[in-house]
Amino acid sequence: MRHLFAAILLAATALIQSAAAETLTVTTVTRPPFSMQEDGIDTGFSIELLEALATSLHWDYQIDRMDQFGDMLDAVSHERADLAIANISITSAREVTMDFSQPIFEAGLQIMVPVGSTSGPSLMRALMSPDLVLAIGAAFLLLLGGGMLMWLFERRAQPYFDRPVHEAWFPSFWWALNLVVNGGFEERVPRTIFGRVFGVVLVVSSLFIVSVFVAKITAVMTVNAISGSVNSVNDLYGKQVATIEGSTAAGFLDRREIGYAGFSALAPMLQAFEQGDVDAIVFDAPILAHYVTHAGRDFGSLAGPVFLRENYGIAFTSGSPLVEDANQALLALRENGTYEQIYRKWFGAMR
Secondary structure, X not given: OHHHXXXXXXXXXXXHHHHHHOEEEEEEXXXXXXXXXEOOEEEOHHHHHHHHHHHHHOOEEEEEEEOOHHHHHHHHHOOOOOEEOOOOEOOHHHHOOEEXXXXXXXXXXXXXXXXXXXXXXXXXXXXXXXXXXXHHHHHHHHHHHHHHHHHHHHOOOOHHHOOOHHHHHHHHHHHHXXXXXXXXXXXXXXXXXXXXXXXXXXXXXXXXHHHHHHHHHHHHHHHHHHHOOOOXXXXXXXXXXXXXXXXXXXXXXXXXXXXXXXXXXXXXXXXXXXXXXXXXXXXXXXXXXXXXXXXXXXXXXXXXXXXXXXXXXXXXXXXXXXXXXXXXXXXXXXXXXXXXXXXXXXXXXXX
């Protein structure tokens, strides 16, 4: 009888331990639209895919939401969690310390810049540059001064200039402007020796003045085009670039030797971007696309195409027996249309 009681107790203990082991610990991090909380409820593309997998495989799980992406991965690699799901790129470096499911999403990197930064050089923006405004102001003063000097020389010899000083300033300026631009008026040729010499000097110098203004406008527009817009990765050099520390985007920027500010989480990076402390963000394309179409529609726009294509997967502890079951279930979800239904809900028609 004693042996029977011991056997029953041992079996009960085993059942309790087995039941406890069936409750999986799932780590995630807030990355809309893959994983987030709305009204205290976990949701997002990856979370709904996890729910579908759990239903198919009869998993019982609890979600442990981390503040930082690295902490989520560390929990899996150090076996403090059974799996992690969010927007986790499958990389060879991560495969060393954890296992991955088959890809659950095809993504890539993209650049986000402040609204309006992707537009080309603007003539109005060039004309309003401080250097050019100063140059135009100086030209007006020179033309006015030259016109009034001609009035002083010609006011008694040329009828056009025969008027009081308070009435002469604009006709004199107009005469000098037409002389520089059009070569002057035939019927208003200077008649005094000083006026003729000064007129020739103005005509010759006008060739220099016009060429200087054309070169100045061209230079200002070129500088605006180079420094004022980001349309590709090559435009990031010399800019205030931001991304998440330890991300595939950070690795890409390191390889391209592009300096950047590394943030520990998505929220502070987006806050710095909205405050104007960042010229561009390089990060996962679907997350940036979600931001610019929702919370950040007034702050950011996407620049250039998606690059460095990568796949997201579910991360498991190394050697986990759950991987094979998860892969079979993922294939079944694709075949029965469940995966496409979840995808359409969050991203529209599948590409």
